[in-house]
Amino acid sequence: MGEGMNNAPTRPGAGIEQEQFLAILSREEALTRFDAALFPRAVPVERRRLADALGMALAEDVVAPIDVPPFDRANVDGFAARSTDLAEAGEGRGVKLVLNDERIACGTEPALPVLGGTATPISTGGPIPRGADAVIMVEHTEPAGEGIAVRRAASPGQFISYAGSDIARGETLLRAGTLIGSREIGMLAACGIASVPVARKPKVAVISTGDELVQPGAPLPSAGIYDTNGAIVSAAIAENGGEPVFLGAFPDDEATLEAAMREALAGHDMLILSGGTSKGAGDVSHRIIARLGKPGIIAHGVALKPGKPLCLAVCDGKPVVILPGFPTSAMFTFHDMIVPVLRRMAGLPPRTDAHVTATVPLRVPSELGRTEFVMISLVEGQEGLVAYPTSKGSGAITSFAQADGFVRIEALADHLPVGAQVEVTLFTPQVHVPDLVIIGSHCTGLDRVLAPLVQQGLSVRSLSVGSLGGLAAARRGECDVAPIHLFDERTKSYNEPFLSPGLELVPGWRRMQGFVHRKGDARFEGLSAEVAVKAALADPACLLVNRNQGAGTRILIDALLGGARPEGYWNQPKSHNAVAAAVSQGRADWGVTIAPVADAAGLGFIPLAEEHYDFALVSARRERPPVQAFLAALHSPEVRQALEEAGFRPA
Ligand code: AMP
Numbered sequence: 001m002g003e004g005m006n007n008a009p010t011r012p013g014a015g016i017e018q019e020q021f022l023a024i025l026s027r028e029e030a031l032t033r034f035d036a037a038l039f040p041r042a043v044p045v046e047r048r049r050l051a052d053a054l055g056m057a058l059a060e061d062v063v064a065p066i067d068v069p070p071f072d073r074a075n076v077d078g079f080a081a082r083s084t085d086l087a088e089a090g091e092g093r094g095v096k097l098v099l100n101d102e103r104i105a106c107g108t109e110p111a112l113p114v115l116g117g118t119a120t121p122i123s124t125g126g127p128i129p130r131g132a133d134a135v136i137m138v139e140h141t142e143p144a145g146e147g148i149a150v151r152r153a154a155s156p157g158q159f160i161s162y163a164g165s166d167i168a169r170g171e172t173l174l175r176a177g178t179l180i181g182s183r184e185i186g187m188l189a190a191c192g193i194a195s196v197p198v199a200r201k202p203k204v205a206v207i208s209t210g211d212e213l214v215q216p217g218a219p220l221p222s223a224g225i226y227d228t229n230g231a232i233v234s235a236a237i238a239e240n241g242g243e244p245v246f247l248g249a250f251p252d253d254e255a256t257l258e259a260a261m262r263e264a265l266a267g268h269d270m271l272i273l274s275g276g277t278s279k280g281a282g283d284v285s286h287r288i289i290a291r292l293g294k295p296g297i298i299a300h301g302v303a304l305k306p307g308k309p310l311c312l313a314v315c316d317g318k319p320v321v322i323l324p325g326f327p328t329s330a331m332f333t334f335h336d337m338i339v340p341v342l343r344r345m346a347g348l349p350p351r352t353d354a355h356v357t358a359t360v361p362l363r364v365p366s367e368l369g370r371t372e373f374v375m376i377s378l379v380e381g382q383e384g385l386v387a388y389p390t391s392k393g394s395g396a397i398t399s400f401a402q403a404d405g406f407v408r409i410e411a412l413a414d415h416l417p418v419g420a421q422v423e424v425t426l427f428t429p430q431v432h433v434p435d436l437v438i439i440g441s442h443c444t445g446l447d448r449v450l451a452p453l454v455q456q457g458l459s460v461r462s463l464s465v466g467s468l469g470g471l472a473a474a475r476r477g478e479c480d481v482a483p484i485h486l487f488d489e490r491t492k493s494y495n496e497p498f499l500s501p502g503l504e505l506v507p508g509w510r511r512m513q514g515f516v517h518r519k520g521d522a523r524f525e526g527l528s529a530e531v532a533v534k535a536a537l538a539d540p541a542c543l544l545v546n547r548n549q550g551a552g553t554r555i556l557i558d559a560l561l562g563g564a565r566p567e568g569y570w571n572q573p574k575s576h577n578a579v580a581a582a583v584s585q586g587r588a589d590w591g592v593t594i595a596p597v598a599d600a601a602g603l604g605f606i607p608l609a610e611e612h613y614d615f616a617l618v619s620a621r622r623e624r625p626p627v628q629a630f631l632a633a634l635h636s637p638e639v640r641q642a643l644e645e646a647g648f649r650p651a
């Protein structure tokens with residue numbers, strides 16, 4: 001390495017990234033510094049009437065001021081009596097008791113004692129009179145002259161709720177930090193408490209930044225992106241005891257943004273921005289923070305993957321956070337590092353309901369030196385929950401669609417080994433184990449089969465990990481069925497040769513693969529597939545969109561190319577839809593995808609070959625009702641028709 005070529009951060013002319021992230025802190029160091037700048041601090045308290053306390057966190061312990069019930073009371077309709085009088089009572093040996101001259105209803109204070117040989121009529125909820133130690137049910141008595149005959153012995157305390165048996169005076173009824181729900185409101189009301197001290201919810205201003213952002217509901221211009229962070233960050237704030245105030249999305253313009261940030265800080269307890277932190281984004285909000293208050297930026301650049309551009313600041317006592325722009329990165333960093341701060345400010349204890357333990361089914365590589373977040377999806381394995389990574393590697397732009405939460409891989413680990421026990425942070429604190437689990441290759445036709453199951457109330461999880469990943473999951477018993485489309489060169493047949501003992505093949509449908517181009521592209525209109533490929537290869541201006549290694553379609557493309565590496569060969573997206581999008585948006589001129597996807601994208605389609613999309617069924621799970629329901633749906637005339645209408649050919 002030559003002189004001056006090292007990465008000295010203060011070297012004039014250093015790259016933007018080095019200027020931005022002068023000191024990358026570890027996750028732990030960043031948290032420690034943030035914590036030290038914010039805590040301890042008093043949680044602001046307000047008193048609220050019960051009706052307005054729902055969803056708030058109790059600010060102080062509440063001690064029961066009275067016993068509940070406040071007196072010994074009857075649990076049934078009947079007679080208050082003395083158990084010793086009834087020792088001899090039995091079927092055919094009625095014991096006679098004389099009735100006292102009063103009837104104790106709810107809210108009636110007893111006037112007469114129950115002396116030996118007497119009883120007093122009492123209603124459910126009535127206070128037990130002096131001398132009585134049991135209540136006899138009406139059903140166990142019959143009228144006898146002036147009194148009653150009792151046909152059953154009574155044990156002391158029978159059908160009596162004693163004072164304080166529900167809540168005892170002086171006991172801690174609810175602890176500080178308890179989230180007040182209907183149950184808590186009921187307990188407080190039973191004790192006669194009309195208002196409680198609650199932690200005032202921190203008001204958290206939320207700002208999205210980016211010229212490309214459009215609010216949901218508005219039409220999406222080309223190159224526009226719907227503002228996801230505004231909605232998801234606001235909702236996650238509300239889920240964790242804050243009061244979100246979404247102020248909108250602002251362009252990356254320093255003056256506009258500074259005005260918005262100043263206003264946000266003046267009227268709120270905390271400010272959370274997202275976007276604008278990555279290299280080259282203009283670095284706008286981070287520069288503004290330095291002018292907003294002391295001490296300012298605490299950490300800018302944290303050794304996280306993804307999430308490195310995270311910025312933590314404190315301006316005159318108020319936390320200011322810039323989350324990374326990618327929604328998944330924003331959520332990882334928010335849940336892992338900001339939620340604990342927000343909950344402390346909201347007077348709430350750390351979340352215990354948002355973590356579960358699970359096992360990872362495969363080796364998960366990780367970068368040494370950075371804390372890595374991996375999005376996961378949970379399924380029930382043979383020995384508890386299994387956490388499937390749904391993002392392979394960087395995790396920068398994966399969707400939330402199938403994710404239950406994420407795991408954190410410590411900076412000092414370079415991988416998680418197969419079978420590692422991990423703690424999963426859940427996005428929504430409850431795990432619902434699905435009725436039917438499908439892991440393998442995805443196909444839009446699958447949605448046609450699953451629709452009636454979902455209507456029957458079954459919950460279905462389908463994870464797309466590719467055919468080979470699906471087969472591995474099926475062998476480990478982590479799914480019911482694995483959709484696969486694997487061509488065996490040796491036998492020239494699909495799928496069957498790939499099965500192993502314990503798996504059986506259920507035929508699915510055929511998908512026509514074809515050459516796709518934009519309609520009206522004169523280079524390809526009216527040609528056969530072979531000729532169209534030749535034409536594409538002959539034209540150096542013609543761009544291919546390829547497929548990823550391991551995809552069945554890739555094998556087909558490589559065969560078509562016969563060793564050629566045309567322009568666009570290295571553009572290798574992982575799905576049929578991405579191929580169609582690339583061609584229809586003009587980022588490529590041709591590719592290979594399946595007919596239904598080409599149709600939906602309005603592309604020209606030249607048929608090539610039919611591919612078999614079948615299901616490897618785990619035999620041991622065949623008799624499970626949800627699996628039977630799946631098979632019934634697959635074979636039903638309605639589903640077969642829906643598949644045909646969508647361009648598939650049921651087997
Ligand atoms: P930035 O840090 O602003 O460069 O953003 C990084 C990436 O995240 C870009 O692809 C942005 O379009 C995207 N992004 C930023 N903010 C949002 C948002 N609020 N919603 C969805 N995507 C966003």
Ligand code: MG
Nearest residue numbers: 209210275276
């Ligand atoms: Mg941006």
